[in-house]
Amino acid sequence: MGAMQRVTAEAAAGLPVLTVDLGAIVANWEVLAARARPAECAAVVKADAYGLGAAAIAPALARAGCRTFFVAHLAEGIALRRVLGGAAGIQVLHGPAPGSEAAFAAHDLVPVLNSSAQAAGWAAFAREAGRPLPASLHLDTGMARLGVPPAEVATVAALHRLDVGLVISHLACADEPSHPANAEQRAAFTVLRGQWPLARASLAASFGIYLGAGYVFDLVRPGAALFGVAPTAPPNPMRAVVRVQAPVLQVREVATGTGVGYAHTWRAAAPARLATLGVGYADGLPRSLSNRGAAWLGALRLPIVGRVSMDSITVDASAAPEAALAPGTLLDLIGPHCDVDTLAAEAGTTGYELLTRLGDRFDRRYLPA
Numbered sequence: 001m002g003a004m005q006r007v008t009a010e011a012a013a014g015l016p017v018l019t020v021d022l023g024a025i026v027a028n029w030e031v032l033a034a035r036a037r038p039a040e041c042a043a044v045v046k047a048d049a050y051g052l053g054a055a056a057i058a059p060a061l062a063r064a065g066c067r068t069f070f071v072a073h074l075a076e077g078i079a080l081r082r083v084l085g086g087a088a089g090i091q092v093l094h095g096p097a098p099g100s101e102a103a104f105a106a107h108d109l110v111p112v113l114n115s116s117a118q119a120a121g122w123a124a125f126a127r128e129a130g131r132p133l134p135a136s137l138h139l140d141t142g143m144a145r146l147g148v149p150p151a152e153v154a155t156v157a158a159l160h161r162l163d164v165g166l167v168i169s170h171l172a173c174a175d176e177p178s179h180p181a182n183a184e185q186r187a188a189f190t191v192l193r194g195q196w197p198l199a200r201a202s203l204a205a206s207f208g209i210y211l212g213a214g215y216v217f218d219l220v221r222p223g224a225a226l227f228g229v230a231p232t233a234p235p236n237p238m239r240a241v242v243r244v245q246a247p248v249l250q251v252r253e254v255a256t257g258t259g260v261g262y263a264h265t266w267r268a269a270a271p272a273r274l275a276t277l278g279v280g281y282a283d284g285l286p287r288s289l290s291n292r293g294a295a296w297l298g299a300l301r302l303p304i305v306g307r308v309s310m311d312s313i314t315v316d317a318s319a320a321p322e323a324a325l326a327p328g329t330l331l332d333l334i335g336p337h338c339d340v341d342t343l344a345a346e347a348g349t350t351g352y353e354l355l356t357r358l359g360d361r362f363d364r365r366y367l368p369a
């Protein structure tokens with residue numbers, strides 16, 4: 001939700017374009033919800049909905065029937081409460097930093113408690129408030145990132161005044177269905193959640209939903225799959241959500257041997273037509289795409305040549321007719337012929353990182369749900 005979102009149409013001319021298809025996000029949520037039924041399908045919209053704009057996305061999901069949203073930070077929860085109004089459940093994965101309990105209660109945010117210290121702090125706050133305050137509990141079943149370690153579970157279970165509505169855990173290796181850690185974590189979770197027999201249970205995020213019915217429990221927490229990242233082996237059951245386009249700034253014909261871009265990391269092996277496009281690493285296009293990956297003119301693949309610069313890239317457009325490359329023409333970096341996972345793989349990263357790094361400088365457009 002950067003400043004560039006508010007530029008006028010004229011001022012947006014020449015900017016790279018990020019188009020987010022809200023209808024596709026809703027359709028993806030419905031696919032996941034159908035797969036998880038009768039469990040509830042929540043939506044993870046942390047990091048501004050994976051960089052795509054929680055203010056537009058969360059209300060569209062709420063209108064489609066999503067009732068529970070997860071964010072990482074208190075500040076994200078407060079912002080989301082403002083956007084969604086009173087009805088939605090909002091859970092904050094990092095839980096309360098010491099002293100922030102009152103802010104959670106004031107904004108009707110449910111903390112996900114990750115340690116016995118956080119749980120004790122929340123129980124003490126509820127005691128002062130004189131009423132039970134709902135919380136979720138994250139148990140570490142084998143990721144060693146966040147969550148109550150198994151050795152502390154008994155301490156937390158003994159806390160009075162803890163109104164635990166949901167017990168969660170998170171899978172470390174769900175993107176590898178045959179990894180033994182998946183079944184181990186599921187078995188550990190099944191035992192540990194038994195300490196809170198009245199609470200609902202949640203283990204699966206996007207990939208976990210595709211590990212099988214035994215991973216679904218009472219609520220699933222997809223994030224990435226909502227935004228088109230494939231949660232399972234091909235074919236991707238999710239619809240594409242994101243299109244990233246960059247305008248042609250300039251076209252030139254170069255002779256054999258011409259060095260391109262900083263440090264001349266690419267040289268023309270033959271006479272070539274080059275097109276310079278207005279998107280760069282300042283927009284979140286990974287610099288690791290230097291001499292890797294491509295932009296697309298329709299179905300025509302135009303390889304990135306030379307280094308990714310801050311504000312531009314250069315592609316070998318020899319395969320494209322010059323008439324199709326007029327300045328301002330938009331080429332796809334992510335689009336109908338190149339999905340987010342493919343570009344991420346070419347950059348040596350994941351769709352998660354690629355999406356969350358897309359910057360504030362795009363002309364952001366939302367296709368309605």
Ligand SMILES: *Cc1c(COP(=O)(O)O)cnc(C)c1O
Nearest residue numbers: 044170205206221222223224225
């Ligand atoms: C980010 C996160 C999710 C969502 O994960 P995806 O792989 O994007 O679906 C779910 N649960 C927790 C605890 C998370 O941190």
